[in-house]
Amino acid sequence: MRVWIVVALCLAGHAMAAPVSLLCVCVCVCVCVCETTVGINPVQIETGEFDEAIQIEEDFPAENPCLNHHCKKGKVCEIDEENNSPMCVCQDPSSCPAAAGEFEHVCGTDNKTYDSSCHFFATKCALEGTKKGHKLHLDYLGACKFLETCVDAELSEFPLRMRDWLKNVLVTLFERDEDNNLLTEKQKVRVQKIYENVKRLQSGEHSLDLLAHDFEKNYNMYIFPVHWQFGELDQHPADGFLTHTELAPLRAPLIPMEHCTTRFFDECDADSDKYIALEEWAACFGIKEEDIDKDMVL
Ligand SMILES: [Ca+2]
Ligand SMILES: [Ca+2]
Numbered sequence: 140m141r142v143w144i145v146v147a148l149c150l151a152g153h154a155m156a157a158p159v160s161l162l163c164v165c166v167c168v169c170v171c172v173c174e175t176t177v178g179i180n181p182v183q184i185e186t187g188e189f190d191e192a193i194q195i196e197e198d199f200p201a202e203n204p205c206l207n208h209h210c211k212k213g214k215v216c217e218i219d220e221e222n223n224s225p226m227c228v229c230q231d232p233s234s235c236p237a238a239a240g241e242f243e244h245v246c247g248t249d250n251k252t253y254d255s256s257c258h259f260f261a262t263k264c265a266l267e268g269t270k271k272g273h274k275l276h277l278d279y280l281g282a283c284k285f286l287e288t289c290v291d292a293e294l295s296e297f298p299l300r301m302r303d304w305l306k307n308v309l310v311t312l313f314e315r316d317e318d319n320n321l322l323t324e325k326q327k328v329r330v331q332k333i334y335e336n337v338k339r340l341q342s343g344e345h346s347l348d349l350l351a352h353d354f355e356k357n358y359n360m361y362i363f364p365v366h367w368q369f370g371e372l373d374q375h376p377a378d379g380f381l382t383h384t385e386l387a388p389l390r391a392p393l394i395p396m397e398h399c400t401t402r403f404f405d406e407c408d409a410d411s412d413k414y415i416a417l418e419e420w421a422a423c424f425g426i427k428e429e430d431i432d433k434d435m436v437l
Pocket of ligand 2: 408409410411414416419
């Protein structure tokens with residue numbers, strides 16, 4: 140239980156400052172830390188400050204083609220000398236900044252610990268096009284460790300806690316929203332209804348029995364939070380399906396704390412096509428088929 144509260148607080152705390160994909164916020168500290176800022180010209184001269192600057196500018200192209208050319212994680216921009224165009228090439232893991240501590244370690248699905256997500260993605264890039272590379276994903280944050288097997292009884296507890304947590308995250312965002320536009324106007328209207336409902340189970344530590352009872356009694360309050368979370372994750376591309384990569388911001392920080400995370404999301408993919416469709420997602424959170432609404436995700 141504590142796990143969800145900690146992550147929720149973390150989310151809510153960061154959400155104020157960064158109206159980006161909210162569930163990415165926490166993880167970004169660790170996962171995106173190595174997303175290379177490409178295209179910074181190493182010889183950037185303040186013109187006008189020194190006379191020499193004018194001469195130096197003439198020696199270098201006026202604009203570095205790598206400026207504003209973004210490469211995905213694990214790749215860096217290099218200039219193709221033949222036609223002076225930018226291209227993304229795999230980053231050498233040895234060029235990644237040294238990890239500042241163990242907290243930067245990540246565990247891959249190959250059960251190997253990588254110094255940082257930068258080292259992980261650079262390694263994955265080098266395996267691009269191979270079966271091994273295709274199967275390799277960032278599994279969770281932190282060094283690889285022994286995770287207990289998730290048994291059926293524990294698996295059924297997972298959605299109880301997560302639904303409650305999602306609802307509380309939304310309510311917290313609503314409370315803190317004001318001018319930060321953490322939620323769209325449409326979303327605010329939906330969350331306001333939950334927020335103002337006197338029957339709402341206040342956030343705190345609740346027994347599983349109480350969470351189950353509340354889901355039954357106040358089922359309607361959980362429909363939107365489940366849809367909202369799907370929309371937050373379904374961004375690359377927003378196509379109604381979650382890939383392993385899209386799910387990573389939610390999975391990666393949770394797995395070390397909630398050992399049923401992997402099994403839960405694996406089983407969410409009911410047809411085992413490696414994508415979690417909205418229908419599959421909603422079903423594994425106990426949302427009835429007739430309440431699934433694609434418009435709620437937008
Ligand atoms: Ca998608
Ligand atoms: Ca599927």
